[in-house]
Each structure stands twice: as structure tokens, then as C-alpha cells.
Amino acid sequence: EPEVTQTPSHQVTQMGQEVILRCVPISNHLYFYWYRQILGQKVEFLVSFYNNEISEKSEIFDDQFSVERPDGSNFTLKIRSTKLEDSAMYFCASSASLADTQYFGPGTRLTVL
């Protein structure tokens, strides 16, 4: 069964450093998403991406965040200058169309020291 994959599984970084989280969505899916889950809190939407541009973004997704689909398979989330409060699990998801189910990857645990 096709699945969303994410790397790395755990990323530790120093405050102020840039990080790139990587995702490989399900191959025939066209819509891609990033969510995050801070320890002890709900899963929160960050951004959706379609046709090489951002479709929707939340208030969390400020200028420090960016997304990119650098090739035909990868989808990345970049945080330019990490803050302590960026520590969270980051989940990538994909769906075949706008109205279809979103399937989630296993997540990347980001720890900012």
C-alpha cells in the first residue's frame, strides 16, 4: 500500500539555525500539506500546496516558513531561523484531490535547543 514517507525521523538543531524537513507524498497525489503537533497539543494545520504554489496557510505559517516541491517526488518544509517554540512533530500529508482523504506520514520530531 502506498504511503507518505518523511525524513529525518528526528532532527535536533540549535536555535537560529535553518532546518529542512523532507516528505515524499503518495505518488499520484496532487495536494500536499504540512501540519504540526506541539507536545501535549492538537494537530494544527500549517500549509497546503497544489500546482507548485501555496493554496492555504495558517497564522502559524509566517515568513520563517517556506515550502517547496524541488522535483517530482519531494515536498519540503523549511524553517529559516528556528525558535524554541518550533519544537514539535511535523507531519506531511497528501491527497489525490481537494475533496479526498489526506494521508499522513510518520512525522519528523524537531527539537530546537
Next chain:
Amino acid sequence: GENVGLHLPTLSVQEGDNSIINCAYSNSASDYFIWYKQESGKGPQFIIDIRSNMDKRQGQRVTVLLNKTVKHLSLQIAATQPGDSAVYFCAETGENAGNMLTFGGGTRLMVKP
């Protein structure tokens, strides 16, 4: 896991019993609802979904009920097994939300062998 510290309601059931997990959603404009299961250290896993033109949908051992009048969603798991132990989240979205999922707070299901 990601939900340590979250004050989750907990449902404890005996193996073989039926489980009912409830969720109150917030947006009356939402028209698509999904139940996800999250095991410790993993991403949300799709279980079952329902659209607003239905009030009941059945899967394998799971049933979702939707009451739009009171904005209530429930997940019924038949013959609960130890492998069903996890945190269960409902999520809602709609055409006006660009498929951005809004997650509920989650319920922890513990199955006693």
C-alpha cells in the same frame, strides 16, 4: 508520545467489548469529517470518513455516525482489540476551508486484555 501531557479524555474498555468515541465539531459549514487513529510515535492514520449528506457509514469493525443538528460525530468500534489502543482524533473540513483539516482534542482508548 506526542499526546503525553494533553489532558485527553480516556475510554477504557475490555477486549471484545464495543467502544464509542464521541466528538463535537465546531463549524456548521464543515461538510467532510474524518476519524484518525494515532499510535505513540506515529502519524495520524485514516480510519473512516463521512460526508455531510450521510448520517452513517460503516467500515470494517468501525461505524461513524454524524448528527449535523447538534454538530456531533461518533466512532463505534466493534469487538475492540488491544491493537485498537491509541488516541483517536476527529477532524473536520469543508469546501470553504480549502481542505484544511481542523482536528479535535482526541480521546485515548485503552483496551484491557
